[in-house]
Amino acid sequence: MSQERINTVVSAIVENVRDALREHNVTMDEYRTAIGFLAKTMKAGEIPLMTDVFFNTTVVEVGNRNTRGSINDLQGPYYRPDAPMVTDEIKTMKELGGDPMEMRGTVKDLDGNPVAGAIIDIWSSTPDGKYSGFHDDIPVEYYRGKVKTDENGFYKVRSTVPVPYQIPHHGPTGELMRAMGRHPWRPAHIHYMVQADGYQKLVTQAYFEGGDYVGDDSCEGMHTEDFVIPEFMEGDTRIMEIDFVLDVPVEHQKAA
Numbered sequence: 708m709s710q711e712r713i714n715t716v717v718s719a720i721v722e723n724v725r726d727a728l729r730e731h732n733v734t735m736d737e738y739r740t741a742i743g744f745l746a747k748t749m750k751a752g753e754i755p756l757m758t759d760v761f762f763n764t765t766v767v768e769v770g771n772r773n774t775r776g777s778i779n780d781l782q783g784p785y786y787r788p789d790a791p792m793v794t795d796e797i798k799t800m801k802e803l804g805g806d807p808m809e810m811r812g813t814v815k816d817l818d819g820n821p822v823a824g825a826i827i828d829i830w831s832s833t834p835d836g837k838y839s840g841f842h843d844d845i846p847v848e849y850y851r852g853k854v855k856t857d858e859n860g861f862y863k864v865r866s867t868v869p870v871p872y873q874i875p876h877h878g879p880t881g882e883l884m885r886a887m888g889r890h891p892w893r894p895a896h897i898h899y900m901v902q903a904d905g906y907q908k909l910v911t912q913a914y915f916e917g918g919d920y921v922g923d924d925s926c927e928g929m930h931t932e933d934f935v936i937p938e939f940m941e942g943d944t945r946i947m948e949i950d951f952v953l954d955v956p957v958e959h960q961k962a963a
């Protein structure tokens with residue numbers, strides 16, 4: 708980031724915080740309490756979690772202003788770039804149970820041409836609401852993987868169905884949300900990051916129609932219903948079929 712960009716954005720944030728302090732007559736004691744709380748959040752390793760709870764949704768909103776492709780959604784704090792390449796199956800832990808799920812669909816450009824060789828990073832929680840590589844020492848190769856689209860832009864991979872999910876709520880982030888009277892739940896969701904040379908990176912999520920907390924997300928995801936997927940089964944397998952559309956980078960977009 709350039710000095711100009713950093714100065715513009717940081718100065719705007721500082722001015723907005725100052726306005727809030729003035730408007731609400733924040734005292735020295737309240738100010739020191741807040742700083743202590745931030746320090747505690749840092750120590751607990753929850754800065755990414757706490758900031759994503761409040762601000763990721765806004766960065767998503769900005770991203771959606773700048774794309775004609777599929778809807779953007781929250782990335783959240785639990786992406787791991789070092790997830791393994793997978794073909795048919797994302798590794799799951801048999802002892803945790805979970806219903807079988809198949810994720811499949813296509814990646815296409817704005818004109819409907821298939822994008823071959825796109826990499827789709829997929830990650831979701833365990834059936835008990837934990838993320839590998841972050842919680843319970845679950846190795847990073849479980850519950851996440853990268854799949855590659857074939858020459859027709861097609862992808863397909865199996866995993867287990869995630870469940871409605873409580874963001875980690877035993878630390879400072881949960882404490883703050885409780886103090887504000889907010890709940891820590893998110894609807895069950897699957898994370899996707901789709902990347903292909905020459906296209907905008909797409910970060911999005913899928914949800915399960917009719918599931919708990921759909922429409923009452925503690926992190927304010929789901930800006931449209933585009934990827935709220937109705938129930939569809941093949942035998943005992945829940946099918947999540949999603950066709951992604953990739954736009955070109957903003958600097959390559961022609962004036963409409």
Ligand code: MBD
Nearest residue numbers: 759781782783784874926
């Ligand atoms: C998550 O799993 C998540 O997806 C978001 C957006 C925030 C916290 C935890």
Ligand code: FE
Nearest residue numbers: 783785896898
């Ligand atoms: Fe998540």
